[in-house]
Every structure is written in structure tokens, then in C-alpha cells.
Amino acid sequence: MAMEICWLDNLAKAQETARKTNKPVLLDFYNPQ
Amino acid sequence: MGTVTYPQERVAKFIQLNFIPVQFQTSNKAMMEKFAISWTPTILVLDADGREHYRGVGFYTPDDLIATLLTAKGRWALDTDQLADARAIFEEVISCYTASNAAAEAIFFLGAAKYKMTHDPKPLRETYEELKAKFPQSIWAKQADHYRLINK
Numbered sequence: 324m325a326m327e328i329c330w331l332d333n334l335a336k337a338q339e340t341a342r343k344t345n346k347p348v349l350l351d352f353y354n355p356q
Numbered sequence: 357m358g359t360v361t362y363p364q365e366r367v368a369k370f371i372q373l374n375f376i377p378v379q380f381q382t383s384n385k386a387m388m389e390k391f392a393i394s395w396t397p398t399i400l401v402l403d404a405d406g407r408e409h410y411r412g413v414g415f416y417t418p419d420d421l422i423a424t425l426l427t428a429k430g431r432w433a434l435d436t437d438q439l440a441d442a443r444a445i446f447e448e449v450i451s452c453y454t455a456s457n458a459a460a461e462a463i464f465f466l467g468a469a470k471y472k473m474t475h476d477p478k479p480l481r482e483t484y485e486e487l488k489a490k491f492p493q494s495i496w497a498k499q500a501d502h503y504r505l506i507n508k
Contacts, residue, residue, distance in 0.1 A: 326368045330379035337378045342404035347432040349375035350400040352393045354382045
């Protein structure tokens, strides 16, 4: 099964994880239509 | 991006390895306003405190997205004083994504990382010369133009 991106929808949680892992946050804004 | 670029496995692997990915639809007006988003797709690279280090607008092919995000990660590392990491990332972009738009930006910021590591201005002069030779029409060549005044 192909790997998919596990997008979060909680920025605060992402920032907390970014701090623990020393990774940057990628924030993607998109229009689903 | 959602139908062409993000489903590519190499893109998904790259993003999961290098970033904490977050996605918001345009219907999330609070976040659209918070980050002053007026057009999509828009990608931002933030640090753990929410400070913005990179912004890109428009569609990216898989290869362009990886090269762009790697350069963006380099800028995050540079801005957060992880200079050795920044240098290694920019060198990877320059060697692995030679033809990408991101390579010119990586050359520019590699010079900045080297200068910040050594306080020797020679890498800035080398940045100017490399951009002039490889990407003479790029915005980064223009941005580096004043480095030509630095003595060899």
C-alpha cells in the first residue's frame, strides 16, 4: 500500500510535535473545489 | 497539488520524514486570516513557535515541491541558527536538484550559511559568481549582485 501524507488539522499539536522532533511545520492551504 | 503532487509516494515520504504536515481548507477562515492567505494553494513553513520561514504560492510538480521544501527547510535551519544543518541542506539541493528553481535560492542561502559560520565574506563573493554563471536571470542573482564588491 502506497504511503500517504498524514496531515494534521491541529496547528498547536503540530507545533508541539515540531518542538519535540526538531522539525519544521509544513502548513498547506488548499481549496477542495 | 492534492490530486497530482501529494499522492506521489516519494513526495509523501519526503514530507513525513522532514516536516510535521498540517492542512487547512479555505473554509477555515480563522486560519486563512491568521496567516493572511489570499490565494491557494499556499504552503508555509513554520517553526515550533509558529514563526514563518517560507511561503510559496501556486502549483508545484513533485520534483519542484521536494526541491522547494528542502530549500525551505534549509531556511528554517538557517533562521533557527542550525547552521551546519542549513549548509548541508543547501548543498543537497544544489547537487541533487540542479535544474530546479530552488537551486538558485539554495546557492544564495548557502553563501549566507557559510558567512554566518565563518564570518568570512569570501563565500558571499563566490555566491555572486556562481549565481551569475548558473542562474544569471534569477532574482537571487540580482539579490546577490552587491557581493561583487567583496574582494576575492
